[in-house]
Amino acid sequence: MPTAQNEESLLRDNRDGIATLTLNRPRQRNALSGALIAAIHDALRDLEADDSVRVVVIAASGTAFSAGHDLAEVRAIEGVDGYRTLFRQCSDMMLAVLRHPKPVIARVQGTATAAGCQLVASCDLAVAAADARFATPGVNIGLFCSTPMVALSRNVGRKQAMEMLLTGDMIDAATARDFGLVNRVVEAARLEDETLALARQIAEKSPLTLKIGKEAFYRQLELGVSDAYDYASEVMTRNMLARDAGEGISAFLEKRPPRWEGR
Incomplete structure (x- = not known):
């Protein structure tokens, strides 16, 4: 209720x-x-x-x-x-x-x-x-x-x-x-x-990925295009190091649903 x-x-x-x-x-x-x-x-x-x-x-x-x-x-x-x-x-x-x-x-x-x-x-x-x-x-x-x-x-x-x-x-x-x-x-x-x-x-998506993506979306809008690419590249680098990114890629390759940890 x-x-x-x-x-x-x-x-x-x-x-x-x-x-x-x-x-x-x-x-x-x-x-x-x-x-x-x-x-x-x-x-x-x-x-x-x-x-x-x-x-x-x-x-x-x-x-x-x-x-x-x-x-x-x-x-x-x-x-x-x-x-x-x-x-x-x-x-x-x-x-x-x-x-x-x-x-x-x-x-x-x-x-x-x-x-x-x-x-x-x-x-x-x-x-x-x-x-x-x-x-x-x-x-x-x-x-x-x-x-x-x-x-x-x-x-x-x-x-x-x-x-x-x-x-x-x-x-x-x-x-x-x-x-x-x-x-x-x-x-x-x-x-x-x-x-x-x-x-x-x-x-259903990774909560960590949603958080990273939402913050990055609004922040890059405030930057010039070159700075936005630099910033987004750094965000993707950090995102790749997250456990959920590793899990998501493994799940895709293994053709199974991902098990998100939020980290």
Whole structure:
């Protein structure tokens, strides 16, 4: 049975090497309150040290994935320091997703807007229901989606990102896939099963290899191409010395399933 990580805002379910974190503020369209942001960040920290977990799924209850920041809470903040604290807290949580040693998959139904769209973009992979929609609509209320822009612009093309940011228009799931914001679009009734199948496929791999690969992927993106090759060559050299690499090669040559040790 799912256990409460934060009974008000976040549920956590660990099964078969897959941890599902479910945003649980359906009446608020899973708006990212300070408490929910903190609960997600705390759960991600816990999962880093949980060797039984290979893949993390971020999902949501109700009809929306996330409406972004809780505007009622934001409006109640007084002073520049309060705003800085909120946006730093949210940015740190998004970075925790990006830097997590385990792959993180977004399972998206309904709408994902503003910081909710940012959360989708921050995940390594995303599976969306066919009727899901995405937007960075801050411009419509005089608040440019500057922090969502960081994740969005690193996932989709510049022209597509700027169109979303400057118009605030919703895009459908098929367009989000074409833009590169999500990987797969599936029928809503199949969303949970299809996301789980993807998570299970990844969870079968060596956890050490997944950790090495995810860290290397994002780090090399920040380098020039020559430096990226130098860095990647060093990563592959270290990876080759790992026990799991030796086991994987032996298993391939011996035509048997590998037995991963995570080292």
